[in-house]
Amino acid sequence: MASDMTLYWGSGSGPCWRTMICLEEKGLSGYTSKLVSFDNREHKSDEVFNINPRGQVPTFKHGNVVVNESLAICLYLENTFKNQGTKLLPDDPAQQALVLQRAVETQPMREKAVLGPLHYFLDTKTKPEDRTEELLEEKKKACHGELQIWEGYLAKLGDGSYIAGKDFTLADVCLWPFLGTLVRVGFDMSRYPHLANYYDLVKGRPSVQATWPPHWKGTPGKDTLKGF
Amino acid sequence: MASDMTLYWGSGSGPCWRTMICLEEKGLSGYTSKLVSFDNREHKSDEVFNINPRGQVPTFKHGNVVVNESLAICLYLENTFKNQGTKLLPDDPAQQALVLQRAVETQPMREKAVLGPLHYFLDTKTKPEDRTEELLEEKKKACHGELQIWEGYLAKLGDGSYIAGKDFTLADVCLWPFLGTLVRVGFDMSRYPHLANYYDLVKGRPSVQATWPPHWKGTPGKDTLKGF
Structure with a gap:
């Protein structure tokens, strides 16, 4: 479970989807899911801008750690939860x-x-x-x-x-x-x-x-x- | 020293420069340096295409391991030579x-x-x-x-x-x-x-x-x- 995690995401965004697949694979379901509407430009809201100066999704928070780029989020999750869920980066x-x-x-x-x-x-x-x-x-x-x-x-x-x-x-x-x-x-x-x-x-x-x-x-x- | 490494690179290419800085920081000098001329389209030569289907530089080889994208090369070098040279990825x-x-x-x-x-x-x-x-x-x-x-x-x-x-x-x-x-x-x-x-x-x-x-x-x- 991942109750100390929050993900801002948009439906149909490739980078957001990556992040969500990664969270599932690492067994990190149960995070706070904040679906933003691109049509209503909610990714440009103060709530997102406050933790992501680019006003983009995915925007991701784990405790006090903020990571916003999908590849960086995936690498962070894999490195932080190495021995949990699917091993996404081989040791070899x-x-x-x-x-x-x-x-x-x-x-x-x-x-x-x-x-x-x-x-x-x-x-x-x-x-x-x-x-x-x-x-x-x-x-x-x-x-x-x-x-x-x-x-x-x-x-x-x-x-x-x-x-x-x-x-x-x-x-x-x-x-x-x-x-x-x-x-x-x-x-x-x-x-x-x-x-x-x-x-x-x-x-x-x-x-x-x-x-x-x-x-x-x-x-x-x-x-x-x-x-x- | 890095005698089992080969780097194909072009002068002035940002992605190539990244790779070279990373090699220096990790104490991996002495690799085989293959400077290609963009003007002569040497990055589109068979020699490069044989190990990189994109025909791009940097193209990098370490023993039998081929890595061609600059960020991937840097992550690979940091993960493989974690305790050597500058620590480029903090543990925290x-x-x-x-x-x-x-x-x-x-x-x-x-x-x-x-x-x-x-x-x-x-x-x-x-x-x-x-x-x-x-x-x-x-x-x-x-x-x-x-x-x-x-x-x-x-x-x-x-x-x-x-x-x-x-x-x-x-x-x-x-x-x-x-x-x-x-x-x-x-x-x-x-x-x-x-x-x-x-x-x-x-x-x-x-x-x-x-x-x-x-x-x-x-x-x-x-x-x-x-x-x-």
Whole structure:
């Protein structure tokens, strides 16, 4: 139990989802859950700004310790609760190196495969007049180039593997929300068979199911990236 | 000594510089240093691609362990050589949380304060016809908003502090190259007195001096961000 923990989070945010999966995996349920509404800009409230000058979620507090960046929160939880719940960072230096690298590599994954494509269709990020065929091709190339890299990692590891080997680790915690988001917005993952298998494998995990974005439940996904 | 280590790196790359500072701080000099030329696209050579599918530097090898993302390399080196050289990650959970958070926060620092402004002036990133007063103001706002956050962190810590407290840590390793780059391209840091003091403090550090980008030595800086 984690009664001395508070998490500010938004439904559907990849970085928030990471944090929540990590908390579940470490057996840290029971924290004070503060769901903020992005539509009402509650992440820009004084309550959040008081402990996070960026006015972002996740914002996380454990006793007097404040940690606000999702990767930092996950590393902090793993280091602080090393012997509790799922071991997310292996002791073996070579395995640990791989997990850390894949976890950090989810940053280009997020930018190129998720935010790049989604921002192309968002007026506040790409002006309608800038939405050219040329730019679309550029975004597609970056997205598929990135997914090809991850598909290659999984192809080498073999069926049934997690993203850094046979065990579920911090790298999966960091990667999953972005795959979940892609599928939610209509991206056809079947073009990447290893990623599609991986998606199914991780989707069924109790920590993932327990933290599924509430506003996704019982509502149809979007088709923003259908055919992308 | 680190005779079983190889680092592929490029002069002036912030992520490469981080890795090199970290190696120095951990007492791991003597590694095989492979300086690649960005102009000749040597980071896209088979030699790099063979161990890094992204064709990027830093690319790092320790025995049979390959790690390629700068933050992952630094965490790997700190975890593997915990009791050697500078202690870059404190044991105390609260202090460690702060160091991890600041280290990860150097990602928005890089994007908003360094790459955003520099890409505005780069034809391959911003077409000359898109270079409007409105976009310039947007980039300036993002850059200064970001620097104000870091200035605030230092203001709270007091003069002579490193970025996460009284000791030099992983957070400084991750932050420094971006400040170094800003000053190199003409950014006037004196508008941020705490950051300017911090710049002077870290600049003199032996690990930073030993790894100063070779092509910066004896050549004048640029004035790309003069008056930005």
